[in-house]
Amino acid sequence: MSADANAAAGSPLVLGIDDGTTAVKVALFDAQLREIASARRPVATSNPAPGRVEQDPEEVLEAVVDAVAEVLPAARGREIVAAGLDHQGESVLAWDAQTGAPRSPIVVWQDKRGSEAYDNVALELLGRTGLPADPYFSAPKLSWLTKSIDMTGARLGTVDAFLSDRLGAGHATDASTASRTALQSLSAPGAWDPELCDAFAIPIALLPRIAPTTGDLGTLRHPRWGDIAIPLRARVCDQQAALAGSGCVRPGLIKATYGTGVFVLAHTGTTARTDTPLIPTVAWQSGGRTEFALDGGVFTAGALLEWLSGTLGLAADPVALTTLAATVENSGGVRVLPALAGAGAPYWRSDAQAVIAGLTAATTPAHIARAALDAIAHRVADVIESTGDPIDLLRIDGGLTNDPLLCRLQADLLGHPIERGSTDATVTGAAGLALVGAGLLPDPTALEPLLPATERIFPTRSATDRHAERTAWRAFATRALDVLAE
Incomplete structure (x- = not known):
């Protein structure tokens, strides 16, 4: 075996996990963002009534677990030093804080329910977010959930927070995702705005902790992955992941x-x-x-x-x-x-x-x-x-x-x-940001030369x-x- 081959055989690997609206995609990359293996699982959506779009949280979780399990053997003993998780942005759900069992379906970003919640939010207050009063964003959906189901002992959040929680990395999200909720001020990224949460009648205590996009964000584990513990080093909204993955x-x-x-x-x-x-x-x-x-x-x-x-x-x-x-x-x-x-x-x-x-x-x-x-x-x-x-x-x-x-x-x-560029820039961007979070790249600008058109x-x-x-x-x-x- 050549010196280059020996180096490649021992080089670290990084995992990208993309929870998209219609499919979960998982890919394993080397440290130069060259794909080693990938897997895809479709995810169904339902339209139970006009203006409503839902998904089964357990189906999404199973898709992630199954796709990761498929690509892990391709590591062939090489260390997976980081994983990046991206997700479908504004979609939200509620789940049990103790068991992790869903209390609601995933209310998908296309869903229109809860739009009346904006009636209680002053335009000046909403202006802190930079967002228009549109049901596309998470806050009206979260407000609808708090009014529609028993929230005793429950947690609220976007899909990344649910997946992180169920896979062992805790109830947390990042500032890119929080900026899509209408609950975070542009002037204070990384923190929930108490006045906005009050206006939408959403208890801050039920929301996930906001962590940086990259860094030591915990560890992902699942029995179907054996004794492999995967360090979570990036968590980001899907379109921001694609921004990084496009260079x-x-x-x-x-x-x-x-x-x-x-x-x-x-x-x-x-x-x-x-x-x-x-x-x-x-x-x-x-x-x-x-x-x-x-x-x-x-x-x-x-x-x-x-x-x-x-x-x-x-x-x-x-x-x-x-x-x-x-x-x-x-x-x-x-x-x-x-x-x-x-x-x-x-x-x-x-x-x-x-x-x-x-x-x-x-x-x-x-x-x-x-x-x-x-x-x-x-x-x-x-x-x-x-x-x-x-x-x-x-x-x-x-x-x-x-x-x-x-x-x-x-x-x-x-x-x-x-x-x-790459058709799958989103999953590539999640993996690339994980390289930054693991310290293998100095900052996101180092991704550009790795992602040629x-x-x-x-x-x-x-x-x-x-x-x-x-x-x-x-x-x-x-x-x-x-x-x-x-």
């Missing part, structure tokens, strides 16, 4: 993750910007330093393709739908407003519903499929333009970026190149065509939202 670790870098929705984050350094329709959010707390990002969510993207193919039956599955979209030159005049879960940034219209317009007798499923891809690309352009800053490059990741047509449409509508896609449309198409889109979106408001 967007310096101010001015911007990424978009295309999954159930599309989430755009622009790194803003140590400044929390409040001068745009996008929302300021904590990127991470690491090494005593808090860094921020601007965030804009398109709540319906992959979910739109799932609905069109599954519920409406336009194709066998989302991949077949995107293949169908590529068979036509354009949408044939069809327009889609992708708002199955409301319209997020920059509109912030939680009451919005999806719209399909421009149907004629000549419309085919291919035209609707193409209009859906057009709509996703337009909505991402809406968000990026709302940053107020010129961009030279967008870094993209997520499952939908495997579709070449969507990538080309996105570059054309932005008028700038896009860089495609795999492809650069250039725009092909003229500026005149792009301007005309964007103008037509804005007019359609405005009309569609106005109709829904009537």
